[in-house]
Amino acid sequence: MTAYNRYHYQNESTPLVNPVTANSHQAACKYRLERVKQQLLKSNCSAILLYDPVNIRYATDSSNMQVWTLHNFARYSLVFAEGPVILWEFHNCEHLLDGNEQVDEIRTAINWSYFGAGNRIEEKARQWAGEITDLVRKYGGDNLRLAVDKAEFEGLELLQRQGLQLIEGHSLMEEARKIKSADEIQLMHWTIQVCEQGIQRMYDELRPGMTENELWAWLHFENIRNGGEWIETRLLASGPRTNPWMQESSDRIMQEGEIICFDTDLIGPYGYCADISRAWTVGHVPPTDEQRRLYSLAYEQVQTNMALLKAGLSYKEFSEQAWQIPDEFHHNRYCCVSHGIGLCDEYPAIAHQGSDWDSAGYEGVFEENMVVCVESYIGEAQGNEGIKLEQQVLITAKGVIELSCYPWQDDWLL
Template sequence: MLSAELYPPERLVAAQRATAAVGLDALLVTPGSDLRYLTGYDAHAQERLTCLVLPARGEPTLIVPTLERPAAETATTNVRIVDHPDGADPFPLVARALDGDPSVVALSDRMWAAHVLGLRAALPGAEQRLAGDVLGELRMRKSPAEVEALRAAGAAIDAVHARMGEWLRPGRTEREVGVDIADAILAAGHATVDFVIVASGPNGASPHHATADRVIGPGDPVVVDIGGTMPSGYCSDSTRTYVVGRPAPDMAELYAVLHTAQRAAVEAVRPGVTCAQVDAAAREVIADAGYGPAFLHRTGHGIGLDGHEEPYIVAGNDRPLEPGMAFSIEPGIYLAGRHGARIEDIVVCTDGGADVLNTTPTELAEL
């Protein structure tokens, strides 16, 4: 069982209050990060229904397949558990747990369509909305325990970046390097590898390139964006750009602009500043240097139990930052057919500014 400090039972009460405050009768939460956030239970998503029935008022009930009951009982002690055997229809159990006819319920944002339709049939009078509108607001502000879990994740992925010189060498393919990195992510303490991007030379101009059979050559810049999930459930995500040898002058010039932009965005973080203003802090530096169209994506995304969650650091998002919000700062510059670069740190907004959770150097690394 995970720490009660990281997954406190009071979260259920807070979620119930938030559910009532927006006029919902209940949240219906199936396996995924929301269920883990509320109960600590990292349930397996499958065709058999697992569903937390969280009424705005009343006793929470966790409905699980009979064969999953032992795992559910081990993971959480703060909800009533009701199980259903194979072959039985589990959806009436949801209606029974609500003890009434709800008019509006909210479902997990990523609930399987088969379960959405099953719940619609079991609760024909209930309007269905998204639970993320309630739970996203709660999850966005990290507790001290969550910040420390993210800090541990940051340290683990930093340890992998610190070893990059072992793997990035001329003559090796991106895919070969990616295998080494994936093994190191697990060895550094992650429970799972979520992604490995090794983008060399012109592949670096594609922000979501994964790995390929391209052979890394002398002087190639290489964008390495890696992340995983820790046993705590909290995620890591960090990008550094390397050069195998000495950088070409145009690459060094590009990177100097990017480095200034990333620092400007980090320094802009403080309570009351909007997500859009942080994005603008990076974007203006890059645009002023003539690379504006080459910055292809938002400046950052929230992180926690999901690798991407609220708040999003993007133009048009006028949400003010608050202490406890955790997100990436990751501007990039991408020149199609030539090369690209990105720098990414995870930061937490504090009363005094940004607490940067990644500690590896952000200068262009020459290997």
């Protein structure tokens, strides 16, 4: 094994130049808010209460401690179908909304979780519920149907006691987010460009003797310095840790000739997600015959299933027509054939045919301007290594446009 020199010459790549104009960004934000309002009207809801920071970002284009607020209920928003957008911001953070044209009113959030309220939960929750109810009655008129994406059950009970009819709102937001505008696609292209620079940096830095974590850190580095935000998982594995899949990066030292696979799950500039998987050998040495076989099958699965996608195809038809996974790889199959993507992994998640469809499949139809990721994992149960590949594509009337142009290992294909 060759020792990895942590002080080797570093790649002198420079930050990318952001091609997105302010007008395009603003147009995307206005489109997203309008999509939410359309879904509210379609569902006959006066408003939606948002706690999920991704949903808040979609509707208001505001971002503050996104990961922290996933588990600390310190920011929330109320979006009316025919009324204002109100955002409750964390303490002393109102300045973060300077110049934001999506939000009509900013208030200070009431945190009634145990972390924020301690033994005053009931008092703070009542204060919160009273404020929400008063606003729904003020701007919703006789329509007291309030959609909610997520909240603590104590607060939901209080809202119901005050006469509000609560509607499950997570699905409403997924439907709103499903169809992308041309401006959104432009923002997504920029995130993918940033992600691909991170992938290339990993490719350039990869050498025997470094740890998985050291390699994975380069993707974070390029994302952050180009205006990205965070990475949702740490799915990078090498050698025997590539089978089974879903093992996150570790301090394992990678050795020459081993397979290394990763899944970016990268939240980049403007909050959009780039979800791309590729596989290489450590040291970029020629693959073994078995590595070629695994890679060729995974590549075939992705390419076959991409070619099927088009507007008007039902989810069930896609599942039924999808590439048949050979029996020896079926046990370790990926969790879905494909899934939607936008600000993060989104609806739909398409189940594999057969028993997977029977237990987890659901109806729906692919539409123009949906963006989806096509997935593959090929690795035998109890096998030595596996291959994870994934491609992000835009659905059009005639098929798909691949949004990622990062190269495949074409010279590996059988």
